[in-house]
Amino acid sequence: MSEAAAPSYRGWAGIRRAFATPSALTMLVLGFGSGLPFLLIASMTLSTRLRDVGLDLGSIGLISLASFFYLLKFLWAPLIDRYAFPLTAFLGRRRSWLLFAQLLVAASLFALALARPDLGVGPLVAWVLVGSFAGATQDSVVDAYRIEIAPASAQAALAATYTLGYRFGLILGGAGALYLAEYQGWRWAYTAMAALMLLPVAATLLSREPDQPETTVERRIDFLGAFWQPFSSYFRNNGVALGLVLLLFVGLFKFPDQVIGVMAGPFYLDSGYSKADIATVSKLYGIWTGIAGAFLGGMAVAAYGFRRMLFVATLGVALSNLAFLLMAQYPSQIWAFYAAITADNLCQGFAGVVLIAFMSSLTDRAFTATQFALLVSLANLPGKFAGGLSGYLVERTSYSTFFVLSALTVVPTLLLLAWLWRRIREPVKEAPVEAT
Template identity: 85%
Template sequence: MSAASGQGYRGWAGIRRAFGTPSAMTLALLGFGCGLPFLPVASMTLSTRLRDAGLDLGSIGLISLASFFYLLKFLWAPLIDRYLFAPLGRFGRRRSWLLAAQLGVMLGLGALALTRPELGVGPLVAWVLFTSFAGATQDSVVDAYRIEVAPAAAQAALAATYTLGYRIGLIAGGAGALYLADFGSWKAAYLGLAALMALPVAATLLGREPVAPEATVQRRVDFLGAFWQPFSSFFASNGIALGLALLLFVGLFKFPDQVIGVMAGPFYLDSGYTKADIATVSKLYGIWAGIGGAFLGGLCVAAFGFRRMLFVGALGVALSNLAFLLMAQYPSQLWAFYAAITADNVAQGFAGTTLVAFMSSLTDRNFTATQFALLVSLANLPGKFAGGVSGYLVEATSYSTFFVLSALTVVPTLALLAWLWPRIREAEAG
């Protein structure tokens, strides 16, 4: 997006303007729907529930792999780009997929409310698979919807409203679920989340169907072309060697944070904190700390460009893992919990904004939905698989050793960034 095209949509004035438009409100509610199911099926809320049911750490780590659809959504994103969801086709290409995905999330969360992992994890794993597939599909469609519902000049503002809605969804799926579980039951928590999915469903029904963008390249109309062209375009633009290096860097960038994600909930419980403490500090205060870090990252990227901020963000994510050593040394102390969560979430927010700016510079607007889905999946894939076996590492060593080792995983990322440094200068300038 050029400076001219972005004029009037940047900074706080652009965000305030975006909040006053119907599309912005729609994107805020769609963002809420995307954030709501993530923690209950793919991260800390699920692992906390499983630990609360008495499962061992190794099993919790393995069960977390059932949410892998969030990492592989780029595989079916081309179909979402090309076709409509026929049973709901009267709503249009984008909204038909949105409704199908949202109703799937609602059904999955309701079914998870009725499962009892202490009696067997088979049904729970099946419904986590189903819900993560629906949630990942919803994410891909919303990304495409955001791109097509407004001109390029409005994208930054709409992304801001989407992000705010997404973070509020995380609060509901994290802190809200934990509060309901602590004062009621896990069944009540998941049923409440299922009911909240009515908000994004209403936004989809009331929102307008966007006009599909005009292609600036010749698209193949066959089934194979729908999958092949977005990927061939990426390597045609960057070359094979640089393209692979860029994809590897994206995959490693958030690895130190991703690798500890599954063990966070069990660590908090094992450190003597109640579910209410976890909800207040990690999933309420922590979300707002993350928003602060995201805005800080945006300001720094605007002032200094994303290349130097990639270095700061990668290093910050790794070093913030060491803050959890405070909690290991001072269990049950709320000040240590707040200190660790502040460091972790500010670093995550900062790095996340920087990574989005970098990934956006890599995408071809002719295949934005598919290429962005690929990059987002790669940004989470390596750490997700490592997180699946992280419980065994903790049981073999200790939480403290685990946090130190996770911080050291930044070394390959920084080495790769050093190689990429002169090769991404031109993209940064643009």
């Protein structure tokens, strides 16, 4: 039996090789499907639509809480790991859940296209709940699919293609929807986005199901064990005290960014920018700026590890909020919009990669999907709830005061990082992988 070196997916040559594989193309389209509904259901596009029809900031903040399923996907991730979805089980464990989630996302976007928030927000909130559950389920399955469809040596390349597809989805769900809303109205915008979900549906039907190992952790545990073993494993590996502090740190890391997310769209409109301006600067230029920040973050983590970069990213996430003071001081000035978005998206892209590297180091590969879903949820949960009340704070103070206060929320995160500094373990570099 002869041994041959496994294909390398590192560097630019590795990325080009990865793009030529069928699984990479699949991840590109699945990433697009994950990114497309997020802004339409859980973030700026939805809040911009609500402000555009005249809703007050307090109501917009509260309605944003309807997308909370994105924060709680770890609760049903063990079921996704263990069972196939009954109605589409013939597709296999992963693809059955994918198809169900993608069709439900498309249905919820079409229903939101027909909703009339100016006549009452009840139906809209209901479909936001459905859409956020479907979108969160889709994200969990895609994460698991990516890990299982290819060997460990290809994971970085597949993550890159997934991220690129996700960013394309954000561009269309943000800039694309806003352009359509500006010239054709919100109904056409959401209808078009629902139709675009047919692309990831096709990818799911045409792709292959990942191979299941003959013996898996899931088969060795019972139904209840599928829920509690990922959590007991985490605390067994880290200890109770360190484990809790690590979870708290992850939860607060993105807090300054998350707390202003709901108010971003209304702030842009109130500053005198049109929906077309918001689409061009925030959701087109901004997405590519975020990609540039992500590349910088990836290179920095590769060169210095994530411990020192956690400090840089933590400061960047907070201080980038102060860039929005330019827009508050110079409303309607397009240069101020570009300057603020450049600072914010570069820092957010950089911090996002650093956080992913850190969270990945905390997961047990036996429970990757559930533990990673838990960490992702924690990274968004505190800021999401605070963002739900952000409209009331702005109405009682001002946008400028709000941005300054959001930047100051970095202090607890920095204190936690100081305590964790000597306790954070950098990942051990893996030896080259050989295939038999």
